[in-house]
Amino acid sequence: MKQNDLGIFEKHESEVRSYVRGFPTVFHEAKGCRIWDMDGKEYIDFFSGAGALNYGHNDENMKQKLVEYIQEDGITHSLDMASKTKGEFLEKFHDVILEPRNLNYKVMFPGPTGTNSVESALKLARKVTGRTNVVSFTHGFHGMTIGALSVTGNAFKRGGAGIPLSHSYTMPFDDYMKDMEQETDFIERILDDNGSGVEMPAAFILETVQGEGGLNAARMEWLQKIEKICRDRGILLIVDDVQAGVGRTGTFFSFEPAGIKPDIVCLSKSIGGYGLPLALTLIHPDYDKFEPGEHNGTFRGNNMAFVTGMEALNYWKDDSLSRSIQDKSERIHAFLQDMMEKYPQLDGSHRGRGFMQGIACGVEGIAEAVAEKCFEHGVIMETAGADDEVFKLFPPITINDKDLDKGLSILQTAIEKAVDEKNPVTT
């Protein structure tokens, strides 16, 4: 491929391709929070591979370990056989992540995608409880295979199933009805009422911050209440931490500040550190009840991802990264507040927490316009929400202050231009 030519993709790739339409150029190189296209144009990455690149692109330490491993002919693909690298990853994950947080999960490798982890979690919860129903939440997103799609809220994505989706019941996520007591009372009532028509579920599945659903961040007291609702009734609590986990909100797991302990946790995206496919399903030992091979998959043993994922765990040996994310999160928050004040035409409201914040715009099309202007000016940023009404800041959690500033500055320019162009009248 000699030049920046999108024609190849139009010719050969399916119409289902999507991000290439929002970011219409051919990328080639990347480092840290920067990507370059074939024309050499540089972009600040406020997108982070939708959360798969929390540590930025091609982290130097990981890269070195990876190249070494490849050069020594370390085993690449091992299914769920034992490999040295996998053993080391398991131990380090236990020592650096689980033990210090007083968590004692067994680790399942379910196939290297988030949706695979979610499917394994749902299957296990149903098997363990003997129940078929699962409670999902408004605006939840859990994946595109039929099991995961059945607990996903987005109508467009559900429509792609081609079959009615079943075995789930949607409950209101935190703040859906603007009255937390009312909301959780409703949830409890529905569960405890023999006449409600909703079967006692095997599990609740939720994201603590809904990434695709519009950056809705659940309050800690809501998460605590939900955990209690589950515990009191023998319902398993599944936290899908595929997007919000691995530091995205400032702690390794997104649910840490709530002090809850889910029965099952789904991890993927950044768990491999370098953007390599890997997923984990973390299971409370009491529920580790699959028979050998009852759920499996070919790419469970992606040893390159073990190598880089293990190296990534070094970031979590002390709390310096955590503190840095939290500090910068406050700056992002302040910036977004400022933007909403400066540009009331956005009709904006703040969303999210940590390194997954954004602005939900009350004016149709403006969030997408902001993302488009960002791209023109050299920032990659996507939108979220059922109507793409949120623009979503998703920088690498390792970004430095200078790059963050640069990105935010471009974002401000983009907002300005979008507002000018759209010229929305606020009401």
Place this chain on the structure above:
Amino acid sequence: MKQNDLGIFEKHESEVRSYVRGFPTVFHEAKGCRIWDMDGKEYIDFFSGAGALNYGHNDENMKQKLVEYIQEDGITHSLDMASKTKGEFLEKFHDVILEPRNLNYKVMFPGPTGTNSVESALKLARKVTGRTNVVSFTHGFHGMTIGALSVTGNAFKRGGAGIPLSHSYTMPFDDYMKDMEQETDFIERILDDNGSGVEMPAAFILETVQGEGGLNAARMEWLQKIEKICRDRGILLIVDDVQAGVGRTGTFFSFEPAGIKPDIVCLSKSIGGYGLPLALTLIHPDYDKFEPGEHNGTFRGNNMAFVTGMEALNYWKDDSLSRSIQDKSERIHAFLQDMMEKYPQLDGSHRGRGFMQGIACGVEGIAEAVAEKCFEHGVIMETAGADDEVFKLFPPITINDKDLDKGLSILQTAIEKAVDEKNPVTT
């Protein structure tokens, strides 16, 4: 990890782990058709990562390209944005594979696992036709997520779903009733009969050689008949070539000798060449009807797999690999015939074709015993079939004669010992 210690896996990994139980050692290095464990013990690989390592381990050319790419900070993870590497892969795949075979598929990247490709195929077929039912076949295996599991035959695997599986109808695979005309007449009658109780399906989904299901190889005339049945009724034909494709049977696609042209083809496992997660869904342009983003996934843009997968395509620039596989397949066939004659105690019958052949044993437990003895003597080989009654030869398609001989020789020893130990009385 200092030593060959399985304790780490018992302590930290979920009970669902499976292959590690059949091959109880810790692997470390691998090259071509050989793997070494942490004690330095060498194994011949007659397993090939369940078909993900058709080109053997750590192929030297791919390795070199891969290391180069990493060292130059080529973009690693790009979702479905355009990248130079992806563009090159698309072009080369078109030029080397599709065009010479007179196939004009659009390529979809559905998330890097076989089950993901199958889910995308099923969703698309249902969307395109507006029908919900899909015809699957006895002993078919298509994956472990709910959509794919619904068209999978294995009762144990289906049981893991925890919900009744629906929207599919099982038909007999080739030779199920030992009378091909009877079988296909039955299929046609069920479809054409307004009183049969079986809804006109969106699609048929099948493997030409059923890998997990016991190495059942469909006859070419059966495949042709099935294609005609589909065409005559506006039913889409999906070939799941995840395991049998990419040269495993001697041609790139397993269905080439039949001369059929499926509407949708699922590829994964060895398409990335090096054991790196990648999957493709190939779609006839008439059915390329997903909206942008209607099916997606985080790890669609695994650029390392594009690099190695592209390099792997060089094997298909001429027919030398094909001829080599076909020649060696005949040797494997002859060897297996010989084994069945020498060891009538196996009560064996031949299964499969190409580099996916094996023996179905009529005596309970003996196929597993053969695999166990193989492992002891330095060959990795798995079993297949609903009752693990088939031992399954799955060497790399690039294996040389000497290594193949060595593996077969160990296999013969294993058979001998298994027969001795089990001492089965044939009836």
Place this chain on the structure above:
Amino acid sequence: MKQNDLGIFEKHESEVRSYVRGFPTVFHEAKGCRIWDMDGKEYIDFFSGAGALNYGHNDENMKQKLVEYIQEDGITHSLDMASKTKGEFLEKFHDVILEPRNLNYKVMFPGPTGTNSVESALKLARKVTGRTNVVSFTHGFHGMTIGALSVTGNAFKRGGAGIPLSHSYTMPFDDYMKDMEQETDFIERILDDNGSGVEMPAAFILETVQGEGGLNAARMEWLQKIEKICRDRGILLIVDDVQAGVGRTGTFFSFEPAGIKPDIVCLSKSIGGYGLPLALTLIHPDYDKFEPGEHNGTFRGNNMAFVTGMEALNYWKDDSLSRSIQDKSERIHAFLQDMMEKYPQLDGSHRGRGFMQGIACGVEGIAEAVAEKCFEHGVIMETAGADDEVFKLFPPITINDKDLDKGLSILQTAIEKAVDEKNPVTT
């Protein structure tokens, strides 16, 4: 059968029999609001065949017409062929019921049970809209066949299905969350939100007063709001008036005071007048889209029920019955208020309206005790609600003052005795 012997039923009838356990005697004769058992013991009927005997037992006019018809060898069973009696019933139903209420439904005869009418309504709504989801309400009851059970709330009854029930979504019925605006806002939000995970439904199905579900009477403004929610979104409104219809609440249709016009209405129970099996599905002409025979059933043409049902329509030629029901309803209401004050130990709250009122008791088991004492003292009355916590006054709508007084007086005795015996401590 010579004597009052329940042994015959224990010996020959299935364990599923139920009312015979609450009313353990063998009945023989009946007239108006009275029933006699084989020992000649007389009971006042505050049960009315669960709503199938709104006009009391063996109404003299209907009886005379029925005997005449039989003696003249009028056709008894005619499927959905045309018969003189059916034609006359259709005309009279139109003239006496539909036209004066400005309703122009087409009449479908769906098989002579309420559940059959509900099934036909659900099938039609799905066919007409091309959607599969149906919104049901907490504590709704619609029947025991799989389609109707899927929109029924009671966990015990749902459990009998033996399969997961699907294609429905439960919404809160009026007053479920004690805040009507909150409730209907929630319903609208869920429907209008592309990220809610709830598919746009074919229909809402509801009872205006939930009979089995505990005598929950929806407010008129709630019904109006629900109708508007449906109209605004092209959702069909199905009112299941099987129990609350045919005068039970004081008007022929229970929804008349709300001024709403459902798209489909289900009628059964008392529509035949004399307790003979008959059901109607009333369909707005725009939705009369079943093909001939697309829903059918053997006993659609129960001509004896046409004869008695037609005679029953005479009660509706003027508003005297309506006024009488409404007057007596107020007396029942006053009586129940009085009981709750006199017997605070019931921890009672009033439920229902018209001739379907009762008291929900906060003390476990006491509603059932009241019903039991009633039976002992000569009143037949059942309980309702998911935990049988409501005792349910269901006298014939044609009962005279004297008999009503007598029944209420026995009921008071029963309450007194139940309270004494249970001796509940109110808290």
Place this chain on the structure above:
Amino acid sequence: MKQNDLGIFEKHESEVRSYVRGFPTVFHEAKGCRIWDMDGKEYIDFFSGAGALNYGHNDENMKQKLVEYIQEDGITHSLDMASKTKGEFLEKFHDVILEPRNLNYKVMFPGPTGTNSVESALKLARKVTGRTNVVSFTHGFHGMTIGALSVTGNAFKRGGAGIPLSHSYTMPFDDYMKDMEQETDFIERILDDNGSGVEMPAAFILETVQGEGGLNAARMEWLQKIEKICRDRGILLIVDDVQAGVGRTGTFFSFEPAGIKPDIVCLSKSIGGYGLPLALTLIHPDYDKFEPGEHNGTFRGNNMAFVTGMEALNYWKDDSLSRSIQDKSERIHAFLQDMMEKYPQLDGSHRGRGFMQGIACGVEGIAEAVAEKCFEHGVIMETAGADDEVFKLFPPITINDKDLDKGLSILQTAIEKAVDEKNPVTT
């Protein structure tokens, strides 16, 4: 209604009405095997209310008992309370039908329609076994509510559901593949094969002669084989004898000649004797496991039907009716053979047994033409089969020789005229 005016039905009744289109006149009186319309035109009834009028219309003995019962104010509607009449019916059914046949079923009253009985049988089988799947057969018909429709073969009727039908698997009915051993081997193989993709079912449900499905009569050895297949695997055998039972094939139950003992039997249609709605579900005591009220329905206690149904049982006190049916069945058979020979243009093949025989015509539209001509000449007869390709002789089982002859003679005229008019060319 003063005159024979179909306009009333067109104006007021739903488009779903069906038989009135085939028999376009307004009926009024009926006696034995004769019906008269409002113009006084007489018809011989070769339809028998689709099997609900096996004893003909308005049988004099039943009529007398019925009128007496009504005049004495016997209780009409009793739900599942005990009534004198119901007790007597239970005893007589036991003494006259069950005991002499060495059957010891418990009797459930499931709501007075066949589909209700089928739903109760399916629910019970699933509850008892804890399995969800049910095996149904090609061309089976079991009713129009969702549970029953899921095991029904007819595509048009299934299409009315508006949702995908699930939890069932269609197997080939006797002779579907023209090789009984092949067929039952296939059934056994699918069930015993852990890789077939078909879950072990709760039950098989079948009709011994498929009434709606085209008068396909299973051979006795097939029924015996099916019973054995069920017994060997702990699968319940449900015989839906709604249409073929109550003497229609010459014995009370249609399965008697096969010597099998189903676990559950569904009865309706003629069980009430006089065309009044009634249904029974007969349950082997081991499976009588519903909780009280777990399946119910308002019209279970149709006492008028108990009165006439009890009287009808007198026909079965000796074998005279049986012998008469069998004798006349042979005459019908001979007549049909004769017709097929005389009119080769029908391209006919014989179907059915007993009083449910007919001719499947190989020429499109001719069966319907025969039925139409019959109507013109004074015989009511319907068609059956997925494409209405069978004309179906269904006279009352109490018809005398003279009336039978008269009906057959008219039928011959109709065939002649249909053949003339259609002038089909046989190939």
